[in-house]
Amino acid sequence: MKRCLLFYRLVCLLAVFTLSASRNGFSQTNAAKAGKVERIKVHGKGLENNLSGDSPDREVSVYLPPSYQTNTKKRYPVIYLLHGYTDSDAKLYGFEKHWMSLPEVLNKAYAGGSKKEFIFVTPNAYTRFQGSMYSNSATTGNWEDFVAKELVAYIDKNYRTIPAAASRGLAGHSMGGYGAMRIGQKYPEIFSSLYLLSPCCLETNSNVPQDEAAQAKLAGIKTQADFEKADFFTKAMFASAAAWSPNPAKAPFYLDLPLENGQLQTQVIAKWTANRPLASIDQHIFAIRKLRGIAFDAGDQDKSIAASIKELDKILNAYGIKHFYEEYDGDHVNRVADRIGNNLLKFFSENLVTEQVKK
Numbered sequence: 001m002k003r004c005l006l007f008y009r010l011v012c013l014l015a016v017f018t019l020s021a022s023r024n025g026f027s028q029t030n031a032a033k034a035g036k037v038e039r040i041k042v043h044g045k046g047l048e049n050n051l052s053g054d055s056p057d058r059e060v061s062v063y064l065p066p067s068y069q070t071n072t073k074k075r076y077p078v079i080y081l082l083h084g085y086t087d088s089d090a091k092l093y094g095f096e097k098h099w100m101s102l103p104e105v106l107n108k109a110y111a112g113g114s115k116k117e118f119i120f121v122t123p124n125a126y127t128r129f130q131g132s133m134y135s136n137s138a139t140t141g142n143w144e145d146f147v148a149k150e151l152v153a154y155i156d157k158n159y160r161t162i163p164a165a166a167s168r169g170l171a172g173h174s175m176g177g178y179g180a181m182r183i184g185q186k187y188p189e190i191f192s193s194l195y196l197l198s199p200c201c202l203e204t205n206s207n208v209p210q211d212e213a214a215q216a217k218l219a220g221i222k223t224q225a226d227f228e229k230a231d232f233f234t235k236a237m238f239a240s241a242a243a244w245s246p247n248p249a250k251a252p253f254y255l256d257l258p259l260e261n262g263q264l265q266t267q268v269i270a271k272w273t274a275n276r277p278l279a280s281i282d283q284h285i286f287a288i289r290k291l292r293g294i295a296f297d298a299g300d301q302d303k304s305i306a307a308s309i310k311e312l313d314k315i316l317n318a319y320g321i322k323h324f325y326e327e328y329d330g331d332h333v334n335r336v337a338d339r340i341g342n343n344l345l346k347f348f349s350e351n352l353v354t355e356q357v358k359k
Contacts, residue, residue, distance in 0.1 A: 035103060058146070063120035084172075086131060127242075130239060135179075139248075140242050191291075299330030
């Protein structure tokens with residue numbers, strides 16, 4: 001009798017726990033469909049001795065899809081997702097408050113159990129200048145090489161990836177979209193598909209301020225403390241200069257601005273233009289043709305960026321390169337989470353090899 005009573009109580013407790021968990025969204029089914037996030041550190045040999053003094057040991061956030069922990073023999077395709085200017089991997093992955101949380105977006109997308117799973121990887125590219133532009137520079141370090149070579153090699157060695165270009169995608173938002181285009185158009189043997197979300201800095205003009213107020217703000221930055229207090233645009237100019245016009249002889253920032261003493265510096269402008277993808281795309285067309293897929297989108301309220309991807313669409317059409325392009329109703333950030341959870345996952349599901357080929 002006592003055993004029956006004890007069993008009855010256990011059943012009741014289990015029922016109460018299950019009901020409570022269900023009401024709070026923590027059912028066993030939901031838990032099983034949630035991915036796992038790891039934040040690790042990866043040393044960048046090419047980031048050593050950068051003049052900015054940033055650490056070559058970079059935080060990297062990794063999202064492992066729901067089945068990664070249970071299906072221990074399965075290997076997964078990888079999407080390298082680059083964050084935007086002033087952002088970080090910590091913000092994008094929910095370690096710090098931000099306008100979106102990638103794990104939440106992916107967990108929601110995978111909740112139905114029908115979408116193909118990917119490992120997502122995001123390096124922390126937040127630097128002294130609040131962003132690396134994912135470019136090779138003596139001032140900020142060899143970020144392009146770090147992403148394309150060192151980071152990929154580390155992830156393939158330490159996680160169950162499908163270690164082939166056909167199973168690697170490269171994507172990014174804003175500065176990250178620029179980085180995805182910059183790196184992706186050079187390394188089709190490493191990344192086979194690209195998705196650019198509201199990519200900045202594609203256009204050929206350098207957006208150098210012409211008004212006196214903006215010029216005065218640039219000229220007024222003498223110390224790191226001055227930089228920290230500057231507005232977004234002024235900071236972005238310094239980050240761009242650190243990436244595209246480094247100058248090892250010019251302390252304390254080790255860069256050349258495109259404007260000095262009120263005069264445009266034509267040589268600096270030329271360097272910046274050479275780093276703009278729409279200016280260099282013709283030299284990379286043969287590599288771009290090797291890609292399995294390329295996609296890009298932006299909100300129509302994000303006017304300069306929307307105009308630049310419209311030009312990219314025009315160029316790729318002229319070369320007969322198949323791609324996905326869309327200008328949607330939105331601004332620079334308000335619908336990016338939705339684009340990732342739907343369009344980006346769909347694009348990579350269609351263009352990446354998601355099962356390892358047996359030899």
